[in-house]
Amino acid sequence: MLENAVQETKVVVLPDGRLSHADAARFLGRSAKTLADWHRLGKGPKSRMVGGRRFYQLDDLTAFAQGVAA
Numbered sequence: 662m663l664e665n666a667v668q669e670t671k672v673v674v675l676p677d678g679r680l681s682h683a684d685a686a687r688f689l690g691r692s693a694k695t696l697a698d699w700h701r702l703g704k705g706p707k708s709r710m711v712g713g714r715r716f717y718q719l720d721d722l723t724a725f726a727q728g729v730a731a
Contacts, residue, residue: 678719682708685717689726 672684685706686693699705700715706725708715 674719675716679709679711679716680719680722682715682717685722688719688722 670687670690672680672688674680674684680688682696683693685708686696689696689706696705700708706717707721708717710716
């Protein structure tokens with residue numbers, strides 16, 4: 662059994678630090694539906710709408726994952 666095993670997840674981070682809804686979910690190890698539910702309930706990481714699509718900043722996702730959600 663491996664201790665402290667880390668699973669690598671591939672996500673696309675745009676040059677300005679944004680991740681799509683699907684990539685943000687992969688980054689957090691959750692489903693896209695979970696992220697949508699969190700948004701609907703006013704929980705989860707901050708997000709922004711750009712051109713009708715929801716995006717998340719890498720810094721916001723990292724803070725949320727570390728329990729320091731702003």
